[in-house]
Amino acid sequence: MTTVPQTHAAPQRERSQAMSMVERLTRGPSLIICIYLLLYGLYALQQPKALSASAIASLLNNSVPLAIAAAGQTLVVLSRGFDLSLAGVISICNVVLAVYPIEGPGGALLSFLICLAIGGLVGAVNGWLVAYLKLQSIAATLAVMIICQGIALVILDAPGGQVSEWISYEMTDRLWHIIPVSGLVIAALAVVWAITLRTNFGASLYAIGADEHAAALSGINTRRVRLITFVGAGMIYGVAGFMLSAQTATGNPTAGTPLLLLSFAAVALGGTSLSGGRGGVFASIVGAAVLMLLQKVLFSSGVSSFYTGLFQGVILILAVVVSGLLTRIGEGK
Amino acid sequence: MTQEQTPETRFAQQGDSRGSARVSRETISAIAVAILCMILLISARFVSASLGSWAQVETVLVLSSFLVVLSFGQGLVILSGGLDLSLPATITLGGILATSIVGSGNPEAWWLLPAILMVCAATGIVSAVGIVWLNVPPFIMTMAMSIIITSGLLGYTMGTPRGAAPEAAVALMKERLLGMPAPVIFLIVFVILGWLFQSRSIFGRYLYAVGTNVEASRIAGVPVNLARILPYAVSAACGGFVGIMLVGYSNGATLRMGDSYLLPSIAAVVIGGSSILGGRGTFLGTVGGAILLTTLGTIISALGLEFGLRTIIEGSIVLVALLLLREELFQRLRSMLR
Numbered sequence: 001m002t003t004v005p006q007t008h009a010a011p012q013r014e015r016s017q018a019m020s021m022v023e024r025l026t027r028g029p030s031l032i033i034c035i036y037l038l039l040y041g042l043y044a045l046q047q048p049k050a051l052s053a054s055a056i057a058s059l060l061n062n063s064v065p066l067a068i069a070a071a072g073q074t075l076v077v078l079s080r081g082f083d084l085s086l087a088g089v090i091s092i093c094n095v096v097l098a099v100y101p102i103e104g105p106g107g108a109l110l111s112f113l114i115c116l117a118i119g120g121l122v123g124a125v126n127g128w129l130v131a132y133l134k135l136q137s138i139a140a141t142l143a144v145m146i147i148c149q150g151i152a153l154v155i156l157d158a159p160g161g162q163v164s165e166w167i168s169y170e171m172t173d174r175l176w177h178i179i180p181v182s183g184l185v186i187a188a189l190a191v192v193w194a195i196t197l198r199t200n201f202g203a204s205l206y207a208i209g210a211d212e213h214a215a216a217l218s219g220i221n222t223r224r225v226r227l228i229t230f231v232g233a234g235m236i237y238g239v240a241g242f243m244l245s246a247q248t249a250t251g252n253p254t255a256g257t258p259l260l261l262l263s264f265a266a267v268a269l270g271g272t273s274l275s276g277g278r279g280g281v282f283a284s285i286v287g288a289a290v291l292m293l294l295q296k297v298l299f300s301s302g303v304s305s306f307y308t309g310l311f312q313g314v315i316l317i318l319a320v321v322v323s324g325l326l327t328r329i330g331e332g333k
Numbered sequence: 334m335t336q337e338q339t340p341e342t343r344f345a346q347q348g349d350s351r352g353s354a355r356v357s358r359e360t361i362s363a364i365a366v367a368i369l370c371m372i373l374l375i376s377a378r379f380v381s382a383s384l385g386s387w388a389q390v391e392t393v394l395v396l397s398s399f400l401v402v403l404s405f406g407q408g409l410v411i412l413s414g415g416l417d418l419s420l421p422a423t424i425t426l427g428g429i430l431a432t433s434i435v436g437s438g439n440p441e442a443w444w445l446l447p448a449i450l451m452v453c454a455a456t457g458i459v460s461a462v463g464i465v466w467l468n469v470p471p472f473i474m475t476m477a478m479s480i481i482i483t484s485g486l487l488g489y490t491m492g493t494p495r496g497a498a499p500e501a502a503v504a505l506m507k508e509r510l511l512g513m514p515a516p517v518i519f520l521i522v523f524v525i526l527g528w529l530f531q532s533r534s535i536f537g538r539y540l541y542a543v544g545t546n547v548e549a550s551r552i553a554g555v556p557v558n559l560a561r562i563l564p565y566a567v568s569a570a571c572g573g574f575v576g577i578m579l580v581g582y583s584n585g586a587t588l589r590m591g592d593s594y595l596l597p598s599i600a601a602v603v604i605g606g607s608s609i610l611g612g613r614g615t616f617l618g619t620v621g622g623a624i625l626l627t628t629l630g631t632i633i634s635a636l637g638l639e640f641g642l643r644t645i646i647e648g649s650i651v652l653v654a655l656l657l658l659r660e661e662l663f664q665r666l667r668s669m670l671r
Contacts, residue, residue, distance in 0.1 A: 082472065135655050136609045138416070138472075139599075143655060146596060146648030153641030253641075261476050274470045306492070309484025313477040320469045 029283035036290050046300045057180035061172050064182040065244035067288035069259045070266035072236030074284040077267050079229045080209045080276025081137035086237050088148020089119045090256030093241025095152050098161030098251025108167045115238035123234020127227035152253040161251035171246035193281040209276030265316045271323040366621035373628050397627035398520045399575050404601035405527045406568030408619045411602050413564045414544040414611030415471035422482035423453045423569045424591030427576025432496035432586040443501035450570045457569025461562035494586045502581030524620050531616040544611030604654040
């Protein structure tokens with residue numbers, strides 16, 4: 001934009017005002033929310049029970065681990081990186097909770113803190129490798145993911161174990177029979193993100209993703225921001241591992257693997273640019289919800305579960321193509 | 334002001350180090366990988382008496398033939414600036430089609446195998462079209478393709494693959510020629526052809542150009558679209574071929590037969606000194622990386638370690654390779670040599 005001559009500035013501004021409607025639709029989570037509502041309407045038509053509190057809660061419980069994981073992945077993608085260690089962190093948290101269950105609400109809190117610590121530690125290693133040793137994020141987190149999966153296998157070599165009852169009951173329950181606890185966890189995460197957006201760190205995150213060199217020149221400590229991004233993302237994966245364990249109530253050393261590819265799908269569906277600097281956490285959370293709802297809709301339409309992946313793949317490609325097109329229209333190019 | 338140098342003398346003093354700089358980086362990593370391989374194979378004798386023998390070397394070479402073929406395709410894609418995450422799916426596609434169409438009913442119809450490779454290559458072309466014309470990031474496109482193929486195969490086999498290995502595949506993996514296992518001879522031929530293609534053909538040079546800078550290559554007259562699409566087709570065909578090889582080796586296909594090969598295929602390319610960003614790397618380095626990974630795998634399994642510890646060691650090796658291959662380190666080495 002800096003190369004546009006001054007004389008073009010005025011028409012440019014008019015045009016951007018005319019485009020603001022399109023832009024509002026294409027940026028942020030509004031588009032994906034519309035898709036979710038449409039899909040939910042379709043689901044409700046097929047399954048009239050879909051509007052009951054228990055159906056909504058069970059759908060939320062299903063979607064929450066992926067939604068949280070996708071939220072963490074979004075942070076890294078926004079900073080123009082990819083984080084494959086997601087699968088490893090979630091697997092480690094899951095087996096730790098299943099092999100060393102701590103009963104009661106205090107135990108649950110302790111378990112939660114352990115998950116945060118595991119995620120933060122792995123994230124710190126990622127951040128150090130990527131920000132300070134300048135490794136490619138895909139390659140570095142790939143290696144870290146393999147190591148984490150090994151650690152998970154050492155802790156528990158085959159599916160088994162039992163997550164503490166307090167966690168598996170309370171975290172999947174509804175408060176006063178209406179509000180699902182897992183929904184509250186998502187809401188808390190959204191609040192944290194909304195606050196982060198208002199901080200220097202939030203602004204720096206977008207700046208680094210858009211243009212790291214320019215960000216460094218304008219005085220941002222890019223290394224530190226990148227490190228914090230990975231640590232934050234790791235801690236969020238820890239929460240995802242905690243919620244997944246509450247959901248499955250048992251341990252599996254490869255529990256996180258299926259979430260890895262879907263987390264990228266959710267981020268892409270939410271319209272976050274995979275080349276960094278554009279998008280947001282809310283949209284990814286809704287993107288994750290769309291992916292999980294889609295499975296339900298396909299199942300209730302009588303499509304064999306064999307073909308779920310086929311639809312997920314096609315939708316992922318369509319989402320990326322359409323969001324790319326909309327961005328281009330939104331920018332008036 | 335009398336000290337001022339003319340451009341000519343400055344040029345003569347500094348020398349044109351561009352060519353040598355590129356060569357030295359790649360040669361260093363190729364040599365380092367080869368030396369490491371030899372040390373490992375020799376020191377393996379201390380682990381177990383059966384290791385380090387010629388028979389052991391043969392086994393390692395046979396086992397590494399899978400990874401070499403795969404990482405050739407993956408290497409081309411990475412060289413052209415992409416990434417192929419659909420390899421596990423194309424391996425399984427090749428394996429399942431080979432057992433279900435050729436293996437059951439007409440096991441002698443070897444001429445159906447190239448047709449299977451064409452089917453695999455077609456999936457690669459679909460990925461490439463999405464990447465080149467629809468601007469989908471390679472990572473996402475091949476991942477989506479992988480999910481689509483896997484789910485299609487799940488539906489096609491209804492969850493249980495049937496059939497037996499085609500005779501041609503069994504012959505390729507189990508026969509002996511000139512006193513060596515056939516896969517080893519195949520490996521040697523494949524490595525020579527692959528090296529000629531990547532380093533000595535015009536098309537190979539196009540891949541380096543496209544991987545370095547697409548726009549500059551377009552202006553320079555490189556057929557950019559072809560150079561970006563073909564690697565995915567080759568990679569998918571390589572995946573399908575490895576599927577057929579695996580079927581010949583283990584006499585059957587499973588729906589998850591390709592899963593464990595994705596990470597090693599990328600790791601072999603990275604360990605071999607290629608840049609994961611594209612535009613840099615040699616096939617010989619990649620071959621070294623693939624053989625090194627396989628050697629390590631056999632030694633680790635001979636140690637009798639549990640699977641989790643083996644995984645940790647493998648991951649650490651990839652990490653160490655990445656750290657050793659950093660740009661800074663090469664610059665320091667180069668300045669020490671000069």
